[in-house]
Amino acid sequence: MKYYSTNRQAPPASLEEAVIRGLAGDGGLYMPERIPTLEAAAIRSLKDKSFHEIADRVAQAFFGEDMDPDALTAIVQDTLSFDTPVVQVDGAIYSLELFHGPTLAFKDVGARFMARMLGYFIRRKGIDREVNVLVATSGDTGGAVANGFLGIPRIRVFVLYPGGKVSPIQECQFATLGQNITAVEIDGTFDDCQALVKAAFADGELNRRLQLTSANSINVARFLPQSFYYFHAFAQLDRAGRAGNLTVCVPSGNFGNLTAGLFARRMGLPVRQFIAANNRNDVFLEYLRTGIYTPRPSVATLANAMDVGNPSNFARILDLYGHDHAAIIQQVAGCRYTDEQIAATVREVCRAHRYLLDPHGACGYQALLDRRLQPGETGLFLETAHPAKFKETVDRITGIPVEIPPALQAFMQGKKQSIPLGKDIEGFKRFLLAQE
Ligand SMILES: *Cc1c(COP(=O)(O)O)cnc(C)c1O
Secondary structure (H helix, E strand, O other): OOEEEOOOOOOOEOHHHHHHHOOOOOOOOEEEOOOOOOOHHHHHHHHHOOHHHHHHHHHHHHHHHHOOHHHHHHHHHHHOOOOOOEEEEEOOEEEEEOOOOOOOEOHHHHHHHHHHHHHHHHHHHOOOOOEEEEEEOOOHHHHHHHHHHOOOOOEEEEEEEEOOOOOHHHHHHHHOOOOOEEEEEEOOOHHHHHHHHHHHHHOHHHHHHOEEEEOOOOOHHHHHHHHHHHHHHHHHHHHOOOOOOEEEEEEOOOOHHHHHHHHHHHOOOOOOEEEEEEOOOOHHHHHHHHOOOOOOOOOOOOOHHHOOOOOOOHHHHHHHOOOOHHHHHHHEEEEEOOHHHHHHHHHHHHHHHOOOOOHHHHHHHHHHHHHOOOOOOEEEEEEOEOHHHHHHHHHHHHOOOOOOOHHHHHHHOOOOOOEEEOOOHHHHHHHHHOOO
């Protein structure tokens, strides 16, 4: 299968090229030229299958013709070493818990899958130099990518983060690992980190001398595997007799997760409607309401992994629906919540249902509550991170200290190692060239 660019100014790429390059040459995002579908009988039989079997089925449909099917099965199994259970929170509202992976956030799925797929293509292509993954993080992405790529041969990861601006828990998740992971502490903001990564990709000399790639959700190998858990969630609800009339709500920032859900629906998953839940960064909601998309600088909120003012996967959503606003609003609704509303939801759900939401999942839960599901309808929201990842915020809201899971405690015992750098591209370039 070929992958085309959403800007349609670059030649179509093979899966291998799309994964190694990340972004198309014209700055567009890669899209598969066909979306395979599962027959109704296959959808009905999901409920008798394990997470590994379901994920393998979906992965083979997308990637099976472009790589060795047994290698793909091994990648799926190796990626999904943890479960994504569906838990009832309140009547017809269910939580899809995506936080049981190594860094306790949903990004573990895509990051682990991409690391293994990239490693496979590097071996198959016989690339004989190291591939350098550059990733800028405001907190969560760095941990998921660093842990996903840890120990993968022939790949080095450089995590750029704003010094003093990520939480101590987040910093531990990427700055204590060593091996092929290097944490680079930039004397600047997240935007400075992102600007350095972009400047490195645009630099001719760097690209001649080093093989560079990105691990953000623009990469098809990172965002597409996120469709696996939508099918697995459906199977779990079906087992409980609750899959009939389903609305799925996705707390969204760069919209990779929601886009993977829309792909799952296109593959045949029976979801009646999606809701994109946002914090005060609501350019997508504004687009749904007006048909006009106006990116703007992000504002800081309690749900900071969704503080995005120009979501990168918006281009994929437009492309998926042929830029037809009416078709998009038929299948995707939106909503926005302020910090006060997020805090009130976390507090109330903890009190009334004894379920501890994180600030991102809180937006998802509240959107389903505000929707007033009718009898026979089911609402499923994606709980994208473990509340302990946002301990300071959640403790302050509920007044009860969140227990830190052992996986997180283990990170906090590691020794921090990072390389301090300024925010100038010349210094960053010198640093990268010294790694040659
Ligand atoms: C990254 C992240 C999101 C946003 O996901 P997108 O795919 O970028 O829309 C939501 N919640 C948490 C906890 C995250 O880490």
